[in-house]
Amino acid sequence: xxxxxxxxxxxxxxxxxxxxxxxxxxxxxxxxxxxxxxxxxxxxxxxxxxxxxxxxxxxxxxxxxxxxxxxxxxxxxxxxxxxxxxxxxxxxxxxxxxxxxxxxxxxxxxxxxxxxxxxxxxxxxxxxxxxxxxxxxxxxxxxxxxxxxxxxxxxxxxxxxxxxxxxxxxxxxxxxxxxxxxxxxxxxxxxxxxxxxxxxxxxxxxxxxxxxxxxxxxxxxxxxxxxxxxxxxxxxxxxxxxxxxxxxxxxxxxxxxxxxxxxxxxxxxxxxxxxxxxxxxxxxxxxxxxxxxxxxxxxxxxxxxxxxxxxxxxxxxxxxxxxxxxxxxxxxxxxxxxxx
Amino acid sequence: xxxxxxxxxxxxxxxxxxxxxxxxxxxxxxxxxxxxxxxxxxxxxxxxxxxxxxxxxxxxxxxxxxxxxxxxxxxxxxxxxxxxxxxxxxxxxxxxxxxxxxxxxxxxxxxxxxxxxxxxxxxxxxxxxxxxxxxxxxxxxxxxxxxxxxxxxxxxxxxxxxxxxxxxxxxxxxxxxxxxxxxxxxxxxxxxxxxxxxxxxxxxxxxxxxxxxxxxxxxxxxxxxxxxxxxxxxxxxxxxxxxxxxxxxxxxxxxxxxxxxxxxxxxxxxxxxxxxxxxxxxxxxxxxxxxxxxxxxxxxxxxxxxxxxxxxxxxxxxxxxxxxxxxxxxxxxxxxxxxxxxxxxxxxxxxx
Numbered sequence: 001x002x003x004x005x006x007x008x009x010x011x012x013x014x015x016x017x018x019x020x021x022x023x024x025x026x027x028x029x030x031x032x033x034x035x036x037x038x039x040x041x042x043x044x045x046x047x048x049x050x051x052x053x054x055x056x057x058x059x060x061x062x063x064x065x066x067x068x069x070x071x072x073x074x075x076x077x078x079x080x081x082x083x084x085x086x087x088x089x090x091x092x093x094x095x096x097x098x099x100x101x102x103x104x105x106x107x108x109x110x111x112x113x114x115x116x117x118x119x120x121x122x123x124x125x126x127x128x129x130x131x132x133x134x135x136x137x138x139x140x141x142x143x144x145x146x147x148x149x150x151x152x153x154x155x156x157x158x159x160x161x162x163x164x165x166x167x168x169x170x171x172x173x174x175x176x177x178x179x180x181x182x183x184x185x186x187x188x189x190x191x192x193x194x195x196x197x198x199x200x201x202x203x204x205x206x207x208x209x210x211x212x213x214x215x216x217x218x219x220x221x222x223x224x225x226x227x228x229x230x231x232x233x234x235x236x237x238x239x240x241x242x243x244x245x246x247x248x249x250x251x252x253x254x255x256x257x258x259x260x261x262x263x264x265x266x267x268x269x270x271x272x273x274x275x276x277x278x279x280x281x282x283x284x285x286x287x288x289x290x291x292x293x294x295x296x297x298x299x300x301x302x303x304x305x306x307x308x309x310x311x312x313x314x315x316x317x318x319x320x321x322x323x324x325x326x327x328x329x330x331x332x333x334x335x336x337x338x339x340x
Numbered sequence: 341x342x343x344x345x346x347x348x349x350x351x352x353x354x355x356x357x358x359x360x361x362x363x364x365x366x367x368x369x370x371x372x373x374x375x376x377x378x379x380x381x382x383x384x385x386x387x388x389x390x391x392x393x394x395x396x397x398x399x400x401x402x403x404x405x406x407x408x409x410x411x412x413x414x415x416x417x418x419x420x421x422x423x424x425x426x427x428x429x430x431x432x433x434x435x436x437x438x439x440x441x442x443x444x445x446x447x448x449x450x451x452x453x454x455x456x457x458x459x460x461x462x463x464x465x466x467x468x469x470x471x472x473x474x475x476x477x478x479x480x481x482x483x484x485x486x487x488x489x490x491x492x493x494x495x496x497x498x499x500x501x502x503x504x505x506x507x508x509x510x511x512x513x514x515x516x517x518x519x520x521x522x523x524x525x526x527x528x529x530x531x532x533x534x535x536x537x538x539x540x541x542x543x544x545x546x547x548x549x550x551x552x553x554x555x556x557x558x559x560x561x562x563x564x565x566x567x568x569x570x571x572x573x574x575x576x577x578x579x580x581x582x583x584x585x586x587x588x589x590x591x592x593x594x595x596x597x598x599x600x601x602x603x604x605x606x607x608x609x610x611x612x613x614x615x616x617x618x619x620x621x622x623x624x625x626x627x628x629x630x631x632x633x634x635x636x637x638x639x640x641x642x643x644x645x646x647x648x649x650x651x652x653x654x655x656x657x658x659x660x661x662x663x664x665x666x667x668x669x670x671x672x673x674x675x676x677x678x679x680x681x682x683x684x685x686x687x688x689x690x691x692x
Contacts, residue, residue: 119459126455129569130562132576152520159458161564163581163646191583192647218647 006249007213010221011042011236012197013264014074015086016228019050019290021271023061027073029267030065033224035077036260041252042236044084044108047074050229050290051320052086052112054097060290060323067097071104084108086138089120090321094127102133110166111157112138114319115145118153122160129161136164136195136219141319143173143286147185154186154194164193164219169208170290170320172201172231172283179211187216195219198234200226201283203275205234206242213248224257224264225272230282230289232273237261281307285314294326302330309333342692346418348685349384349557352596353391356672360600361396363668367607368398370486373438375475376448377404377427378411380558381491381551384599385446386419393424400424403439405449407431416558432471438478444606445488447475452493452524453563461523468527469534476538487545489606490535494552494618494658495525505622506659509550509614545611549602552618552658555678556595557685566625567592570632571686578640580633583647586626589655591619594678597671604667613666616658621675631676635683 014033018025030047037045047070049055049063056063063070075083083106092098098109109128111121121137128135137157142150154165167182179196186194196212198205198221209220222239226232240257243250265272273279279292287310295313299306312329357364372389376382382404392398401424406412409429412420420427426439432449449471451457451464472490479488498515500507507513517526532548539546553567561572566588573580601617623631626642633640663669673681 122455122459126562126564129564130572132573132578155520156458159454159564161455161569163583190647193583 006218007243008043008193008219009236009239009250009252010044010046010084010195010219011037011223012046012221012233013037013223013227013236015046015048015052016050016223016233017268018048018063019229019293020227020232020273021268022293023049023056023063026064027069030070030073031077032263032267033260034074036256036263038077038079038081040256040260042081043251044082045074045078046084046086046110047071048085051091052088053101054092055088060321068100068104071101071106075105082107084110087111087124089113089124094124098124098128102131107134109133109135110138111135111162112140112168115139115142115150115153118156121157125157125160125162135162136166137162138166138168140168141170141288142167142182143169143171143178144317147182150182151185151189154190158190158192162192164195165190166195166197166219166221168197169199170288171286172199172205172279172289173286174198174204174208176204176207176211179208180215183212183217184215193218195221197221199228199283199289200231200233200273200275201279201289206238209234209239210242224261227264227268227272228289230273230292231275231279235261278306278310282310285310287313287318288320290320291323291326294323298326298330302334304330304333341416341418342688345557345685345688345692348681348688349387349596350391352672352681353387356596356600357388357391359670359672360604363604364392364607366609367400367444369400370443371401371403371439371441372444372446372606373403373405373442374446374448375405375432376450376491378406378415379448380554380556380560380595381448381599381602383416383419383558384595385603386425388599388603389424390419390422393422402426403428403442405430405432405435433467433474435474435478438482440482442482443484443486445475445479445485446491446602446606447472447489448491450491455564457524458520461520465523465527468524469530472531473534476535476544479544480538480542485544487547487606487608488535489547489549489602490531491602492532492548492550493525493528494550494616494656496529496532496550498525500655500657502653502655504655506620506657507616508659509616509662539612547605547608547610548614549605549617550614551598552616552656553590553592554595554598555592555682557682559595559682561686566590567628570629571682574633574636574640575686575690578633580629580640580642581646582625582629582642582644584645584653586624586629586644587653588625589622589653589657590625590628591621591623591657592628592675592678593617593619594671594673594681597673600672601663601667601669604669608667610666615663615667616660617663618658618660619671619675620658620660622655622657623675631679632683635679
C-alpha cells in the first residue's frame with residue numbers, strides 16, 4: 001500500500017514546446033531532454049505534437065518525427081519518470097493512435113477537449129480505463145467557461161473514469177482570483193485530483209500555479225524554461241524552486257531541474273518563448289497561445305497588426321482547431337471590413 | 341461463455357434454491373414479464389428460471405424484454421433459448437404492451453451507468469421514470485396480475501450519516517435535487533411515486549425493491565464503480581487507486597443472492613411492501629481492495645489518497661431485516677466467498 005505524493009509535477013516541455021518549435025523537435029533533442037527530465041525526477045514527461053497524438057497535419061502543423069518515433073525515443077531513458085501523452089479526440093483515434101501509445105509503453109493518457117465539450121472524451125477515457133491505463137481529463141481553454149460549467153464538465157470526465165482533472169489556461173488569460181475560484185470549486189466537489197496548466201501571457205504562470213496549489217490542486221504542469229506555446233508555460237525550474245521554498249514536496253531535484261532548464265536553453269535557443277506585445281494581447285483576448293506563430297505569419301502576409309488579429313479572434317471566441325479563421329480575420333482587417 | 345463459467349453460476353443457483361425453493365412455489369405455472377433481461381440482475385433471474393423449469397418442473401414462462409435484438413445472444417447465449425422463454429426486443433419507453441396472460445412483472449430495466457448519467461441525464465430520467473410509467477400503463481391492462489416488482493435503488497435515500505450504522509426503509513437523508521448528480525436518484529424516486537400512484541388508482545399489487553451494491557458474475561467490469569475498478573485493475577496488475585483514505589464504507593451482496601431475493605419478493609403474496617436488498621455487513625474500500633487484490637500474485641499495489649486531499653468518506657449500508665423477516669430470505673455466500681466466485685468466473689470468461 002502506498003500514498004500518492006503531495007504534489008505531482010508534469011513536464012510538458014516536449015509536447016507544449018512543440019508549438020514553439022513549429023513541431024520540428026528532433027530525435028537528438030528528445031533523447032537529450034528526456035534524459036534530463038529523468039535525472040530531475042519529474043513524475044511525468046509529456047511528449048508529442050503540440051496538439052497531441054495523431055495531430056500532425058497541414059491544418060495545425062506537421063511534426064518532423066512520427067508519434068511512434070517521438071515516444072520510442074523519449075521512453076528509452078525513462079526509468080522512474082513516466083511517459084505521458086496528450087490526446088484530443090478527433091485528432092487521435094483509439095485503434096490507430098492510443099493502441100500504438102499503449103504498445104510503446106505510455107503510462108499516462110491525458111484526454112483533452114474544449115472546456116465545454118467533455119462528452120467527446122467519453123469513449124477515449126472509458127476505453128483506457130477498461131485497459132486499466134492511467135487516464136486524466138483535461139479541460140482546455142478553461143478561462144472561457146464559468147466555474148459551475150467547468151465543474152459539470154469535470155464531473156462528466158470523472159464519471160467516465162478519469163483519475164485526475166487538469167484545467168488548462170491555454171490562452172494564459174487567468175487572473176489569480178479566477179484560478180482560486182475555479183480550482184477551488186473543482187477540489188471541493190470532485191473525488192479525483194485536480195491540476196492546473198498555466199501559460200505565461202500575462203506574466204502570472206508561477207503565481208497562478210501557486211494559487212492553484214493553495215486552492216487544493218495536486219497536479220501542476222510546467223515546462224523547462226517555459227518552453228511552450230505563446231508566451232510559454234510555468235517554467236518548471238522556477239516552479240520547483242518556489243515549491244521547495246514553500247516546503248511542498250514534489251520529488252523533483254532542484255539542481256537537476258535547473259540543469260534541464262539550461263539544457264533546454266542550449267537545445268532550443270532562439271525558439272524559447274518570451275512575453276511580447278503580441279502574447280500579452282493574446283492573453284488579454286483569451287485566444288489559444290498556440291495561435292501565436294500562425295497569427296504572426298498571416299499578419300505579415302496581409303500587412304496587418306497581429307495584435308488586431310488577436311483582438312478580433314478573441315471577439316469571435318475562437319478555440320484550438322479554428323486556425324483557418326486567422327486568415328479570414330486578417331483578410332477582413334486588411335480590407336478594412338468589420339469582421340463580425 | 342464457457343462451460344466452467346456456466347457451471348459455476350448454475351451451482352450458485354442450486355445452492356440458493358436449496359433453501360429458497362419452497363418460497364418460490366407460488367410461481368409454478370405462472371408467466372413473468374421481465375424488463376432489463378440482459379442486465380446483471382436480468383441474466384441471474386433467467387438462470388434461476390432455467391433451473392426451476394429444467395430441474396424442478398416449474399413450467400414457468402418468462403417474457404424477457406431486451407433493448408436490442410441480439411443482446412442476450414451476445415452476453416449469455418446459453419440463456420437465449422430454453423423451455424418457457426420468449427424474447428422480446430424494444431425500448432421500455434416505447435413498450436406497446438405486455439402479453440395478456442402475464443401474472444408477474446419484474447421491472448428491472450434502468451440506466452444506471454454513471455457515465456451515461458453525466459453525459460445524457462435527460463435520457464436517464466426518461467428511461468427510469470417514464471419507462472416505469474409505460475410499463476405500469478401496460479400492466480393496468482392485465483387481467484390477472486399477482487405482483488409487480490419495481491427495482492428502485494438504495495440511492496433514493498440520499499446521504500447516509502456516517503454515524504448511522506444502517507439505513508432502514510423508513511430513512512430519508514439529504515438529497516439536493518438541483519444538480520445533475522441528483523437525476524439518477526430522483527428518477528428512481530419518481531419511478532417509485534409513479535408506481536405507488538398506479539397501485540392506488542388501479543389496485544395493482546406492487547412491491548418495491550431498493551438494491552444496494554452487488555458483486556458477481558455477469559457484472560460488467562467496464563462500469564466505473566469501486567468494486568468493478570478494483571477487480572479490473574487487479575486483472576491488469578494494478579495499481580488500485582483509491583481517491584480518498586479508504587474509509588468510505590459500502591456493503592456488497594452476491595449477485596446470485598440479489599436475484600434470489602428479487603424472485604422471492606416476486607413470489608410473495610404481499611402488497612405495498614418496500615424492501616432493502618443488499619448486504620448489511622459494512623466494509624471500507626481499503627479492506628475491500630485488500631480482499632480482492634489478495635487473490636492475485638503478485639498482489640497489486642493499493643494507492644490511497646489518489647484524489648485531492650481532504651476527501652470526504654461516505655457510507656451506504658442497508659438494514660435488511662425487513663426483507664429477511666418478511667420474505668424469509670438469507671445469504672448463500674458471504675463476502676469472501678462472493679469475491680472468490682466472482683474472480684473465478686471472470687477468470688473462466690477471460691480464458692475463453
